[in-house]
Amino acid sequence: MRMTSTVVGALACQLDSYLTTFDTTVVSCRAVQVAAPATATKSGKKGKTGGAKEAEAPAVAPTVSAATEYELELQDTILFPEGGGQPSDHGIIATDSGSLPVLAIRRAVLTALHKVATPLAPETKVTLTVDWKRRFDHMQQHSGQHLISAILDTMEIPTLAWNLGEKVSYVEIARKLSDAEVQIVEDRCNDVIRQGVDIWVEVPDKDLVKKDKLPDDYDAERGILRVVHIGNLDSNPCCGTHLKNTKEMNAISLLHQVPIRGTNSRLYFLIGDRVRAYTKELHALTRSLNAKLSCQTEEIEPKISRLETQLKETVKREKQWTTEVAQTEATRVRAELTERKKSLVYRAELTGLDYFNLFMNELGKLEPGAGVIVMASGAPKTAGALVVIGDAADVVAGNIRDAGIISTLKGGGKGAKWQGKVALWEKGEPEALTAFFETL
Structure with missing residues (x-):
């Protein structure tokens, strides 16, 4: 009897987002062709020390070679496939003969497929290890986005889309917030974080779940529909990995806004460990500017303004x-x-x-x-x-x-x-x- 895999929605990483290692079995393995980047070459010329120069040869036509990668279907997985605005996890698949880095995980309808560089035969026993630092960061950002959107909902400002970036993330909303509104949202979010509100996942009756936010290719009838709750503040369908409590977010910092698509606005944010990393990065930059400009931090802006004025005058004189x-x-x-x-x-x-x-x-x-x-x-x-x-x-x-x-x-x-x-x-x-x- 052919083994089957756990459907996306009931994966081990979705039932317990804190699992870091997991034993499972390969169900299937298929090869996929990946086109390598096109490269163009041309004959070079000898340098001054290499004798007489050669006539330049015409460029050789770009060559493209296809590489083979493999997609593994496993009985179950703790490696989250990309979805719901959340990037896929990184991790390792270990066997008795060695370890394979997981290049990406994608969802094919209800199946999680793990891309690797080397094939593994069906029924091979494997151990998965998740890149926990990346996973926990994604959990902080994703749960934090739910919290930000929940606070915005109380102000009748719906979230239209969101993006989890490598350093900074954003929510897209229907209008730009005033500076006062941004401060209100940030303060309310951090109040909830300090309160330590529980976050949990429920699998209710499918008829009670709004299906308008489900991906078009997700089989709602055979799949698992999950609802993520933040206390009594928010309930939203979501497939992602989440924290257990708002305290684990540590802090939320709302940054700046960028207009997009008419009146829409992207509100950028940092959550959790990213706030600390960003603070260190800005501090290092500030210290560098202090040294380069020979001034204290509070003097940076007026000094740059003076330098801008001097530069304009210099450019004007140079033109003359x-x-x-x-x-x-x-x-x-x-x-x-x-x-x-x-x-x-x-x-x-x-x-x-x-x-x-x-x-x-x-x-x-x-x-x-x-x-x-x-x-x-x-x-x-x-x-x-x-x-x-x-x-x-x-x-x-x-x-x-x-x-x-x-x-x-x-x-x-x-x-x-x-x-x-x-x-x-x-x-x-x-x-x-x-x-x-x-x-x-």
Whole structure:
């Protein structure tokens, strides 16, 4: 007779969320194909010490190889499958021959499937161990979300959705709360935590459970419908793992709100051990700012405001000076074009195109026959740019590229303008460009 598995809703982790180890048996194992990320490769170029440079080969088409993973159905499990807004547990499946990390657990209608990298034969005896730190964190966040939503319900503000994030979670509500309302919700939640209200799970008659919040693919007739209670304050259908008492939440901290979908708002929160971790993280950040800004904590905000003002003034002055430099350079280039029909503008301290755009604006339109201008930015071991404008600019740029003096140059254009990027200037390449320019 074929073994069967416990349905989701009556799993060991749902009957007792505090179990950390559990003995069970493999019911079935099936292979699943997982596509590996596509990768693209191309032939490289030899460096300066590797001899002559090779011509660049075309990129090789992306290759995709499928990896095989396996989904285990167990007689029962203490590893919670993702559902109800709660991520799946992490854990280990141990056998007499070794241990397998569980990559994920998902619910397939009423069956919990454990994804692993190595197959296990049906009827294999295994021992499960849950990542308790992660599990307890999820219990704190999920039970805490029920509490937050229950308090919001008393204010006639229903919870529309929620998300359990890796560091911060949120509830989505129909409107933004005022700062005073946020404080009221937080205070009431922490009052309930201090009271130590019991949390328990009931499996009532199915006809008494609202089924509008059940997943579309959950078989309500064959499945188990659970209702999570927080004292007399809240009763809600839920499949997740939960605490036994609100005291285990330790504390709830409501953070900030973000508008979404019209008038809706996401209210972010921290619960339990995350509050302590967040406090330590903020304290370390504050201490770092104290050191970097050479000030006390209460002085950080005014000091940053002063620095912002100084930065704006510095940027304004830099723009003025840069404009003056561009005007002076434009005058020099016009003279060179009159004399030589060509001019080189090289700025080692820059990497982008902002200055060149400003310079070209100051220079004005080049008439046919005026000559050609080569502009380059960047220094060895940094990125940069190359812009060529004027007579036969595309031909000049093509000659520079074909000469191979800028190994990482890529770009394009036609006629009177060619523009490209230099991924990395190699040693000696700026000088080589200057020398090549003189041969034009």
